[in-house]
Amino acid sequence: MAYNRNMNNPRYMHRNTGYAGMPTSRMTESCNNGCAPVNVQPADCGCGCEQNMTMNMRRDFNDGECCMADRMNSDCQKNDLCIDSVFSKAPIGMTYVPWQSFEDLYCDEKALMRGTIFKELDLEFLGRRVK
Amino acid sequence: MNNRYAEMAEMSKRISEVGFYMDDLRLYLDTHPNCTEAIMLYNKYAEKYKELKEKFNAMHGPLNYYQKNTDCNVWQWNSYGWPWKGVC
Numbered sequence: 088m089a090y091n092r093n094m095n096n097p098r099y100m101h102r103n104t105g106y107a108g109m110p111t112s113r114m115t116e117s118c119n120n121g122c123a124p125v126n127v128q129p130a131d132c133g134c135g136c137e138q139n140m141t142m143n144m145r146r147d148f149n150d151g152e153c154c155m156a157d158r159m160n161s162d163c164q165k166n167d168l169c170i171d172s173v174f175s176k177a178p179i180g181m182t183y184v185p186w187q188s189f190e191d192l193y194c195d196e197k198a199l200m201r202g203t204i205f206k207e208l209d210l211e212f213l214g215r216r217v218k
Numbered sequence: 219m220n221n222r223y224a225e226m227a228e229m230s231k232r233i234s235e236v237g238f239y240m241d242d243l244r245l246y247l248d249t250h251p252n253c254t255e256a257i258m259l260y261n262k263y264a265e266k267y268k269e270l271k272e273k274f275n276a277m278h279g280p281l282n283y284y285q286k287n288t289d290c291n292v293w294q295w296n297s298y299g300w301p302w303k304g305v306c
Contacts, residue, residue: 189246189256195235195263204242 226278233274233281236267 177183191206198204243260250256275285279298287294 187246187250189250189253195239198242199235199238204239
């Protein structure tokens with residue numbers, strides 16, 4: 088997961104945690120072309136963003152990914168714990184969005200039907216109506 | 219006549235599909251403005267969109283009134299039929 092292109096820029100980092108805030112287009116300036124090639128993992132995009140993540144941060148995010156998958160499973164009882172582990176070092180009052188890469192596109196016929204051109208954004212709706 | 223409407227519906231659907239692809243690519247490009255791959259794909263779809271609209275315009279009249287009136291003698295916008303008359 089390419090979380091941020093510019094994790095080593097102190098301007099965007101929390102001074103205690105090293106977490107950067109929500110990515111903006113300005114943050115892509117240090118990247119070669121601002122996107123990962125299709126079918127290539129973001130870690131190989133050449134912009135150095137993954138390399139700049141500390142091991143702890145990488146572990147947290149990996150844990151988070153597993154938990155998000157588990158969250159799809161209603162039997163998972165450890166959701167709160169998992170989410171806590173992902174955001175335990177993040178400052179409050181900030182939002183975090185994983186950086187999207189340009190890969191796994193639908194064909195145009197299917198894209199209109201599914202409401203997105205990106206397969207990874209075609210997610211099952213797990214919410215419910217507010218009573 | 220029904221065949222003509224079916225053809226219109228199919229062309230209209232293709233225009234919607236291609237237009238939607240451009241909409242979503244635009245949203246992606248808003249946050250990834252240097253992604254050459256997405257820009258190239260956007261341009262490809264922009265060409266296709268233009269082509270489809272021109273083809274539709276020539277065969278079934280203008281999709282909307284921002285398009286060129288291709289016949290100098292007849293105002294085409296209101297002379298090709300309306301949705302409530304079975305025209306999509």
